[in-house]
Every structure is written in C-alpha cells, then in structure tokens.
Amino acid sequence: MEGVESEALAQTWGDVADDFVTEFCRRMLASLKRRDQRTRGEWYVSGLLSVPGRKSMRALAAVADHGAAEQSLHHFISDSSWAWAPVRQALARHLDRVLLPQAWVIDSMAIPKAGAHSVGVAESFRFDLGRVVNSQQAYGVSLANEQLSAPVNWGLNLPPEWLEDEARRRRARIPDDVPAMSTEAGVVHTVAELTQPDWGLRRRPVVLDARTLDSTALVEQFTRRNVPFVMRVDGATRVVGFDPGRPGSGEALFQAQQLAERGKKLSKPVGWVDPEYAITRSLLVSGARVSLPAVRRPGVRQAPPQPLTLVGGWPMQKGRPGELWLSNLLEVPPAALLRLGRLTRRVSKDFTEVSTRVGMRDFEGRSYAGWHRHVTLCSVAHSILALSSARQQRYGTSHELSA
Numbered sequence: 001m002e003g004v005e006s007e008a009l010a011q012t013w014g015d016v017a018d019d020f021v022t023e024f025c026r027r028m029l030a031s032l033k034r035r036d037q038r039t040r041g042e043w044y045v046s047g048l049l050s051v052p053g054r055k056s057m058r059a060l061a062a063v064a065d066h067g068a069a070e071q072s073l074h075h076f077i078s079d080s081s082w083a084w085a086p087v088r089q090a091l092a093r094h095l096d097r098v099l100l101p102q103a104w105v106i107d108s109m110a111i112p113k114a115g116a117h118s119v120g121v122a123e124s125f126r127f128d129l130g131r132v133v134n135s136q137q138a139y140g141v142s143l144a145n146e147q148l149s150a151p152v153n154w155g156l157n158l159p160p161e162w163l164e165d166e167a168r169r170r171r172a173r174i175p176d177d178v179p180a181m182s183t184e185a186g187v188v189h190t191v192a193e194l195t196q197p198d199w200g201l202r203r204r205p206v207v208l209d210a211r212t213l214d215s216t217a218l219v220e221q222f223t224r225r226n227v228p229f230v231m232r233v234d235g236a237t238r239v240v241g242f243d244p245g246r247p248g249s250g251e252a253l254f255q256a257q258q259l260a261e262r263g264k265k266l267s268k269p270v271g272w273v274d275p276e277y278a279i280t281r282s283l284l285v286s287g288a289r290v291s292l293p294a295v296r297r298p299g300v301r302q303a304p305p306q307p308l309t310l311v312g313g314w315p316m317q318k319g320r321p322g323e324l325w326l327s328n329l330l331e332v333p334p335a336a337l338l339r340l341g342r343l344t345r346r347v348s349k350d351f352t353e354v355s356t357r358v359g360m361r362d363f364e365g366r367s368y369a370g371w372h373r374h375v376t377l378c379s380v381a382h383s384i385l386a387l388s389s390a391r392q393q394r395y396g397t398s399h400e401l402s403a
Helices: 003-013 018-028 035-050 057-064 069-079 085-099 166-171 183-195 215-224 256-262 334-341 343-355 368-395
Strands: 103-112 122-126 131-144 149-156 206-209 229-232 238-241 252-255 268-274 279-291 308-315 323-327
Touching: 018 035, 018 085, 018 368, 035 057, 035 069, 035 368, 057 069, 069 368, 085 131, 085 149, 085 368, 103 183, 103 343, 131 183, 131 343, 131 368, 149 183, 149 343, 149 368, 183 215, 206 343, 215 229, 229 334, 238 256, 238 308, 252 256, 256 279, 256 308, 256 323, 268 334, 279 334, 308 334, 323 334, 334 343, 343 368
Parallel strands: 103 206, 206 229
Antiparallel strands: 103 131, 122 131, 131 149, 229 323, 238 252, 238 279, 268 279, 279 308, 308 323
C-alpha cells in the first residue's frame, strides 16, 4: 500500500475493537430471526477480519474455537434459510447516513476458478487480463464518496448454460425465479434494486465503466427506469452531435473520441482527488450535447432520441490517453460529471485493498445462495474496516462513526 490513507488502513486492520465488530454485526444481522444464526454471522465476520490469507471455511471456523464450528458455518452459509437482502438493506441504509455518498458505483469482479462446478463459472475473455479465463463474473454496487466506498449489493452473472441445464441448476440450487439476463440487464437490475422502497435510500447517480459493455443497451435500460447515470464509454462509441469546430453546422454522426477531440480546444482545467495518493490532480475537461444514433429493434416502438452529455477528460501531462463519459445529467457541469466518474478509481482501490483482503473472492462452496450470503458478510466486514479507518484518521480511535 502507498500513502497516508493506506498506512492508516493497514494499522486499522489489526486494531478494530472487538466491541465495535460485535455491535456493528448485531445491527446489520438483526433481520436474522434465530439467535444461533446471528451468532454464526458474528463468527463469520470476525473470521473474515482476523484470518490472514485465504478465508477457507476451516480457517474461519477456527476463530469460533469449538469442534463443530466448521460444519456449523458451512450450513449457515450454504444451507441455511436466512435472507441476505435485508442484511444488505440495513448495511446500505447505515452507510447512506454516515458516508453521505455522492454516487452508486458499479464495479465488476472476476473470480478465477479451477473447476466447472462453482455456480455461474464459465470461460470468458477478460479485457483487463487480455486472455480467456475460467471464472465467475459478478457486479457489485458500492456507495462512494471521494474518501471512502463500500459495497452493498451484488449480482452474479449466470450464463445460459447454467440456467438452461436443469441438472446443473438443481445442483447449484438456483431459484426458479432467477431469469436469464444479458450482462447489461443484470447490471441494471443489480443497481435498480437499490431504488426499491425496502432499501430506503436517497437516490444517487449511477457511475460505471461501460467500455466492455453495450452502452446503447445500458442507456436504454437506465432511461426506461429513470436512473441518472455517468458511464465511461469507448472512443469508438457512435454519437450524434454538433461539430464544435464548425459553429452553425447541422448535427452529424461522430465517433465519441472524434467529437471530444474537436472540442478539446474549449476544455478547462478541473481538480479531482487521486485516491491512490490522497492528493488533488488536474485534468482538462470539455463537454458536448449529444444523442445516440437510433437503433431499430424488431417489434419495439422507436423512442425519441435521449439528450445526453458527452464529457472528455485529458491529463495535463502530454501523451497520456484521455477518457470519455456519457451522462443523462444534463444540468450538471462537465467538471462535476468527470469528478463523479473518477469515483470508479476510489471503488477499485478499496476493492483491492479491503474487499479482496476480507475474502470477497474466497467462497469455496458451489451454491447460488451460499455465494450471495458470503459476499454479503464480506461487505459487512469491508464496511467495518472502512468506517474504522475513517474514524481513526479523524479522531485517533477505531470506534465506529456515529450513526
């Protein structure tokens, strides 16, 4: 880790007060009806926080310090009846109060697997790795500001070969009401759950990197659900707009990179907080009003073009690549949209330094429900560390941020 913030997090890792962990878990797990389930939930989270390295069920059970703990925890995660949604809702409501998030940030998670039996596992090309890997593909939604982020909801991508194979579906205990969805539909569904009344959250813009996704499909689905968004797009994305270099000209079809470059001479510097070093850096930013080209879909009534803002950002250092963001927040200045987009870096850093260390990728079971319960309790553990780190930096103590 680098920087003062990372050093504080490393120190907090071993200094989280036991009473804070216990009290936080009790509040987050209050929806579990049975006392023994709540106890096992506390064991599990304590193990995620204290066990070094991979969080195997055996290692987590050692924290409980009694003979039947491993079997008990395995049943609690994979075979029990407790619902994970109320736990996620309680966690999200708490973080919404204490973090005052600026956005809901969607991030992808690949979980490499050696075998073919973990729920949802399939071979797919990973752009970040540049090769095909055997893995589970998941999407998480984090509440984020420029200082902190924590995941509150998760979706697991289930390829058709999992949902159409009855034997496979039965072994993984995938519920009958889990439908086949495209990756884009799954992403939208995962974030749209946060807008439901049961979550009780204040609406925030959704931020995501959509360069490897179908940005047109995402815009359509977010628009249909009235979800505000800021999404990073590929330079080859086609948009309809006015050429800033030719005032008075009519609308034309451009590649997003082409249009942004033509408006670069009108860009202005803006500062943003670099989460890696906790310092302010500068970018040149410009914006343009655009829409997406009409896409004809059989049997679907053509909606009028959705007005959007295309934001281009370029580092002050010459030779560094720029970035492009598309948003339906038409009244928000381009500089503010770019700062929202940069929250993806906050979430990526926190996932690497916190989520992976509490075992987000370490679930050993094969069931659908087991995976969801595991990542839910990892999210609780992540939040404990994030809140403790923030409190320690602010007050010199690892006690909880006040609710």
